[in-house]
Amino acid sequence: MDMKVAKKLGLKERYTMMTRDLAWDTTFQPMDKVFPQVGYEGIKIHDWDKWEDPFRLTMDAYWKYQAEKERKLYAILDAFNQNNGHLSVTDARYINVLKLFLGSTPPLELMAARGFSMVARQMVGAGPRVACMMQSVDEYRHFQTQIHSISNYNRFYNGLDEFAHQQSRMWYLSDGKSFFDDAITAGPFEFMVAIGFAFEYVLTNILFVPFISGAAYNGDMAAMTVGFSAQSDEARHMTLGLECIKFMLEQDPDNLPIVQRWIDKWTWRGTRKLASVGMMMDYMLPKRIMSFKEAWEIYFEQNGTALFTDLARYGIKVPKCFEQTIEEKEHITHQSWIGFYMKPDATPFHTWMPQPEELDWLSEKYPNTFDKYYRPVYEYWIEQEKAGNRFNNKTQPMNCQVCVSTIKFNEPGDPMEMCFRETEYKGEKFHFCSDHCKEIFEDEPEKYVQTFISSHAALQGKCEPEGTDVNAHDYRPGARMHAYWRMDKRASGDFNGSEDQKNFAKWRAQATRN
């Protein structure tokens, strides 16, 4: 009997057969009517088949490896819980980094999932459609695993349970939310630059690599495994973002100025978002592996330069903000921590003054700026705290109309001066944290006049808990922000004296004694 043995297909052939060969052009309706969004931004594409996923990942292989990742992840989470893993972290201050990280990230992952499923529908080529679909499923996975991780800590510690409610309402969560809102309301190609390039290539490297390695260093197996499991998808996401940029630039020289503007805009937006991640590394990890400045140098300056050198062949220039970010890397984390410490009643996590050896570590890591500008502030506040006078700023912050971070960063070239810009549009004044944000606004004012800024809206009586009568004669705008935020009082205030601090000490003592 003759039997034909089919030769096993190679990776490249398999990829072609399972993606491009399964796609077809529509005939009942013209293609440009079925895929109208790809034309809106002015990007010209001539041959969608030129786009290939360099991972050559097909759907069957995708499910196989993702299932394996999930099995590993949940086995580790189970072990962590069975062992009371939360008590093995360095000290209870560490839990606050999780409140900030896990409280702000899952809703952003969900937005990424939504965005990529939209773009997967909008892109014409089979290559990007499949890759975007996979990324959408990945991001949904990150959203779910991070929430599972929250629930493990939520059993023991305060301030984690209202993250979904707080996402759209809390002043310090607005920068991340606005980043994704801006991206998802842009066209498909800008979305790819915003998330695939700026968020994945610039941001996740710092968020998930040194920061998660730092979580491991602080004994947090759960955050480590969730973070690394997510990051195992990010390598694919960065590749997709990079591929999209190359693809646009190779398809038509007219795409260059559009892509350049997006790179300028989104590199800046990513940088602004990173200030709080850097602060977590420098101030909130009790044990530190590297400073934000060092991470920035490796993952942005060196790695970014490698990319921009490479893209120079298409005429791409280093983003306009590059120089400013190099100057700012020595300042922003300190300015952010000062900003959060000042408002102990306005966050569902605790803040504190660095310990003496931590101040010394900061001096060593930031020799040009720390002793000169920031140590004196901390020494003054430490003294005030000892005198029973812990600093507490009860006012609403002012936020940038574009990046929605609080206006607190310094004037370029002058660390003692706060940077502040404003512009007028249709008779109304708008405020910005920087020249870059002002420029982004002026490019698309109709988009950014719509930005929702809770700390400003609160003063107009728009952020009140249900049942508030804003016309009552004794009404004071913003006076009931805590109820509007659904803030757990136990979760706010200084770390010293907090319920978390006491519980952690008690539980750890129980774990080592009868």
Next chain:
Amino acid sequence: MTSNAFIAFQKNEETRCIVEAIVEDNPAAVVVDQPAMVKVDVPGRLVIKRATVEEKMGRDFDLQELQLHLITISGHLDESDDEFVLSWQR
């Protein structure tokens, strides 16, 4: 100046073999150990060869298994059945 291509993995038994294979196939490789992870930098171009990884592991290895352990990469990627290449030289 040549830019570095790099790759980072979670630290485990499998990636110990993968890193050994990278070091063998990329003489200029620099291995950076960090808590729970390992990063390998190579100027210009980094290659992972299936055959070398199989030799280190003592079993068959599909390069797509790298997906399980990857943390981050830098450089343009080209993947085939036999090689996983990251490069800034094109």
